[in-house]
Amino acid sequence: MKGDLLRKRMLALSLVGVSVLTGGGRLSPAWAQSGEGLTLPLAVEIALRTNPLVRAAASGRELAAAQLHEARAGRLPLLQFSETFMTGNNPVFVFGSLLEQGRFGPQHFDPRFLNAPPSINNFRTAVTLRLPLFDQLQTDTRIRQAQLAQEQAERQRDWVEQQIRFEVIRAYYGVLVAQARKEVADEAVKTAEADVKRIRDLFETGLVVQSDLLAAEVQLAEFHQQQIQAAGEVVVARAALNTALGLAVDTPHKLEGQLLERAFDMESQDELIRLALLHRPDYARVRLALRSSEQGVRRALGEFLPRLDVFATFGGSGRGLMSGSADYTVGASLTVNIFDWSRNARLKQARAAETRAAAEQDHLADQIRFEVIRAYQHYVSAQDRLRVAARAVAQAEETLRIVQDRYQEGLTTITEMLRAETALLRARLNLLAARYDYYVGYAQVLLASGRLTDVQPFVS
Numbered sequence: 001m002k003g004d005l006l007r008k009r010m011l012a013l014s015l016v017g018v019s020v021l022t023g024g025g026r027l028s029p030a031w032a033q034s035g036e037g038l039t040l041p042l043a044v045e046i047a048l049r050t051n052p053l054v055r056a057a058a059s060g061r062e063l064a065a066a067q068l069h070e071a072r073a074g075r076l077p078l079l080q081f082s083e084t085f086m087t088g089n090n091p092v093f094v095f096g097s098l099l100e101q102g103r104f105g106p107q108h109f110d111p112r113f114l115n116a117p118p119s120i121n122n123f124r125t126a127v128t129l130r131l132p133l134f135d136q137l138q139t140d141t142r143i144r145q146a147q148l149a150q151e152q153a154e155r156q157r158d159w160v161e162q163q164i165r166f167e168v169i170r171a172y173y174g175v176l177v178a179q180a181r182k183e184v185a186d187e188a189v190k191t192a193e194a195d196v197k198r199i200r201d202l203f204e205t206g207l208v209v210q211s212d213l214l215a216a217e218v219q220l221a222e223f224h225q226q227q228i229q230a231a232g233e234v235v236v237a238r239a240a241l242n243t244a245l246g247l248a249v250d251t252p253h254k255l256e257g258q259l260l261e262r263a264f265d266m267e268s269q270d271e272l273i274r275l276a277l278l279h280r281p282d283y284a285r286v287r288l289a290l291r292s293s294e295q296g297v298r299r300a301l302g303e304f305l306p307r308l309d310v311f312a313t314f315g316g317s318g319r320g321l322m323s324g325s326a327d328y329t330v331g332a333s334l335t336v337n338i339f340d341w342s343r344n345a346r347l348k349q350a351r352a353a354e355t356r357a358a359a360e361q362d363h364l365a366d367q368i369r370f371e372v373i374r375a376y377q378h379y380v381s382a383q384d385r386l387r388v389a390a391r392a393v394a395q396a397e398e399t400l401r402i403v404q405d406r407y408q409e410g411l412t413t414i415t416e417m418l419r420a421e422t423a424l425l426r427a428r429l430n431l432l433a434a435r436y437d438y439y440v441g442y443a444q445v446l447l448a449s450g451r452l453t454d455v456q457p458f459v460s
Contacts, residue, residue: 037256040172040455043245047168048161050246057157064153068146074139077131083321084126089119097122100317102325123324126315133310133332137302141295148292152285159281162452164244169443169455171241176259177436178230178237181429185227188425192220195421199414212414219418223425257459259435261390264442264457269376272449276372279450283368286361293354300350303343307335368448375448379441386438389431396424 048054086093094117098104101122107113132139196216202208239249267275277283310332318324337343403420406412439458446452 038253039256040169040459043172043241044165044168044455046247047164047245051164051244052246053160053164054157054246057153057160060156061150061153064146064150068143068150071139071142071146074132074135074142077129080128080130082124082126082128084124085122086124087119087121089117091115091117093122094118094120097317100124100325100327101319101323121319122317123319123321124315124317125321126313128311128313130309130311132307134306134308136305136307137299141299141302144295145292145299148288148295152288152292155281155285155288159285162281162447162450165452165455166443166447167244168241169458170440171237171244172255172257173259173436173439175234175237175241175255176257177432178234179255180259180432182227182230182234184425184428184432185223185230188223188421189220189227191421192216192223195418196220208414215414215418219422222422226425259432259439261435262439262458264438266376266379266442266445269373272372272376272445273369275451276368276449277365280368281450283361283364283450286357286364290354290357290361293350293357296350297347297354300343300347303337303340303346309333309335371448372445375441375444379438379445382434382437382441386431386434389427389434392427393424393431396420396427400424 086097088094091114095104095108095114097120098108196213199208199213199216203210203213238253241253242249242251245251311330313329314326315328316324316326400417400420400423403412403417407414407417443452443458446457
């Protein structure tokens with residue numbers, strides 16, 4: 001059994017790999033032609049590789065990694081090469097150029113030359129190395145913010161994956177419940193067709209009146225309408241599943257799962273809220289955003305500190321590119337901004353961003369508590385409705401059996417029998433809806449508490 005499941009997973013993943021390589025983010029038709037059944041774990045694996053939201057999350061991680069690399073580059077030396085050409089007869093330019101080129105001589109002290117020199121060409125080649133020793137905490141805070149952004153991207157990816165799992169679970173069991181509703185409708189139509197045939201035979205022999213036959217035909221028409229609607233819901237449910245999987249909406253597949261009766265373990269509401277604030281990736285992301293804004297305040301405060309840099313320049317000047325004399329310069333610079341009217345504004349912006357991040361964290365915490373309560377109550381409601389619906393089906397089946405026996409004995413009317421058949425159909429449909437809501441409600445609770453990291457509770 002485990003070997004079959006592993007083989008199916010390897011087949012699906014190989015097909016996914018082919019799709020990604022061929023472009024488009026869609027599975028190739030080979031999946032549909034393989035004849036392999038689609039289980040819930042396999043569907044989740046496919047979705048986590050083909051759903052567009054996964055690609056978007058991966059892009060966010062790549063962006064954060066590039067930003068971190070850029071921030072770390074601020075600690076490395078900067079090496080620059082420059083080639084400059086200047087020409088002119090400005091006395092100061094000519095005097096300095098002759099000195100740079102190593103061609104200055106006694107004749108150049110002639111006042112006539114100094115006051116009206118001829119024009120001169122100067123090619124300046126230079127290589128400059130700069131290294132910041134202390135850059136007002138700018139690089140350190142950028143690196144820390146980039147690291148926090150990378151962690152935020154990881155949390156965003158985790159949250160997207162949980163949301164995709166939920167969408168796949170909802171769509172997967174949506175197909176199963178739609179198929180089950182179609183089967184119930186088909187069975188109801190067959191039963192109604194048998195009733196019409198039997199009552200028509202009785203009418204032709206004069207044992208029942210025409211109104212009984214007409215009533216049975218009306219109910220058959222109503223069941224036909226429900227059958228048609230159920231068939232359309234199957235098509236829509238399959239399209240929804242394909243969309244969640246990242247496939248073309250008309251991709252055919254055969255589901256192997258079943259919407260069976262199942263009991264899930266559930267913590268208390270208060271415990272779920274505690275777990276949600278501990279495990280929700282989106283809440284972890286806003287906590288990281290608050291820490292990043294704190295680094296922004298630290299960065300703004302760093303602008304009030306001095307800046308220290310060292311530098312070295314090696315160059316050469318000459319009348320041409322291949323001639324002249326070489327020189328070098330080594331030094332350090334300490335810079336202090338005495339008056340920078342924009343620093344206070346940037347500090348206020350950073351502190352306002354920190355306040356906003358803290359408020360957003362508090363707001364999300366309240367929102368998470370509400371989502372957990374809502375999901376938990378929906379789950380409890382579905383659980384109670386499931387028990388009621390199961391009893392209703394049993395009661396409706398017994399009621400129909402009794403009414404059919406009475407009708408055959410002529411002890412009740414056709415209206416009562418048709419009403420009993422309709423009640424049974426409604427009870428079966430209600431049971432399917434309650435079971436689906438129970439499954440989805442449990443998944444919603446796991447998602448709201450940030451623990452929808454696996455689908456094994458639904459298939460074990």
